[in-house]
Amino acid sequence: MRITCVHQGFELYGSDRCFIETVRTIRAAHPAAQIDVVLPRSGPIVAALEPYASTIVIAPLWILRRKNLARLATLGLIALPIAVVRALRRLRASDLVYINTTVVADYLLAARLAPGRSIVHVHEIPEGAVLKVLRGLIRWSGANVVFNSRATERAYAMPPGTIARVVYNGIAGPAEPNHSAYDGSRPLRVLMLGRISRIKGQDVLVEALASLPETVRRQIALRIVGSAFEDEARERALLNRISEAGLTAQVTLEPFVADPAALYRWADVVTMPSQRPESLGRVAIEAMSYGVPPLVTAVGGLPEVVEAGKTGWIVPPGGPEPIAALLAELVVHPAHWRDFGRAARARYESLFSEASAAEGIVAMVRTTLHPPQGTDPSRIAKASARPGT
Structure with a gap:
């Protein structure tokens, strides 16, 4: 059996770690299979995949990224037919192709021509025209679909005849959670972990801290950990705002780390102040695995992760005031x-x-490998499954 797993990334952020965990799961279920992993670039993810992949292939992928849309719509279109042909060859040589995220356009386009052997795992909730494009790609592909939350499933609204399943991201948490508890005798340790972007809300979190009275502000230590994807200007702007607001004693801006375990051990609270829909919220789940309550905004799938008032807190998005009041x-x-x-x-x-x-x-x-007899593998009745089953 040959299984191909395709991923758009090469780092160790949330979607990358989800991909590693899925490849590990497929390997455990099919120990004798030839598992080929296809990546657009070499990076930190390669070493993490090597124990589970038979081969790791670095190959061009036609990836839909917001910042590259103008180029993709012009010069990128010239390369698209070649990319689709390349993807189709690999699809036809495989018994199963797992496509991680909806932005791997060449494989989704090619899947239509090799029906019944593809799974697309949806981890994102875009908005507006981008959502329409990605929804159209999935429908065109005929692939079976895994959604990582009910919110993601609702956003894409697949038609009848699509086999789809909601599977919450599974996290390999620590054997033992944190046992220390915050009692007010020292500053509250707040952690924000993730890529620096307009979606994640680092700027809103900084403004929330800046708005607090100085006596309260001094009782909070905030670590913002992460890097912007090929956008140094955004990182500099955030660092400048921390300095301008007089928060350098309370806030540190730190680069991305491959292993965040020590950060979760340090934290009293982990926050995801996202201002655009998060499909689920891996960082919040990881925090809970360490016994650290998350503070999240009510967007996308985040309310599915946190039970407000019991395992963490949910505040409305749109500005710093609710976060400041809760802190x-x-x-x-x-x-x-x-x-x-x-x-x-x-x-x-x-x-x-x-x-x-x-x-x-x-x-x-x-x-996907063994569809019910007598059915067209590209058109199977939608699965009814509770999350995680």
Whole structure:
């Protein structure tokens, strides 16, 4: 059996780690298979994939990225037919092709010409015209679909006849969660981890801290960890704003790290102040696996991760005020959320463990490899499955 797994990235951010976990799951389910991994570039992800991949192929992919849309719509169109032919050859040589995220356009276009052997894993909720384009690509492909949340499933609204399944991202959490609890005797340790972008809301978080009274602000230590994708100007602007707001004593801006374990061990609270829809929120799940309650905004799939008032907090997006008010509350009344960490770990174990996700992925792989007899493999009735199964 030959299985091909295609990914648009080469780093170790959330979608990259999800891809690694899926390849590991497929390898465990099919230990004798030839598993070829296709990446657009070599990078940190390669070493993490080597134990599970038979071969790792670095090859050009036709990837839809927002910042490159103008080039893709002009010169990029010349390369598209060649990219589709290259993808089609690999599809036809494979029993199964797993396509991670909707932006790998060449493989989704080619999937239509090799029906019944592709799975696309949807991790993003774009908006406007981009959503229409990606929704159209998935429909055209005829691929089976894994959505990482109910919010993602609703956004794409696949038609009847598509086999689709919601599988929450599974996280390989630590054996033991954090046991220390914040009691107000030291600054509250707040962590924000993720790529620096307009979507993630680092700027909103900085403004929230800047708006607090100085007496409260001094009781908070914030670490923003991550880098902007090929956008140094955005990183400089964020660093300048921290300095202008007089927050250099409270806020540190640190580069991306491949292993965030020490960061989660340090944190009392992890925040995702996203201002555009997050399809799920891997960082919030990882935080809960360490027994750290997340503070998130009510966008996309984030409310599916956090149980407000029990395992963390959910605030409305749109500005710094709700975040600022909640941070002040956490500093002043630590006893009110003393048990949130234990509850967060329990929620992780019940919904977001690696085993739960593996079960759902393996079920979709099995359905794709062995569709019900008498059915057209490109048009199968939509699966009814609860998240993680």
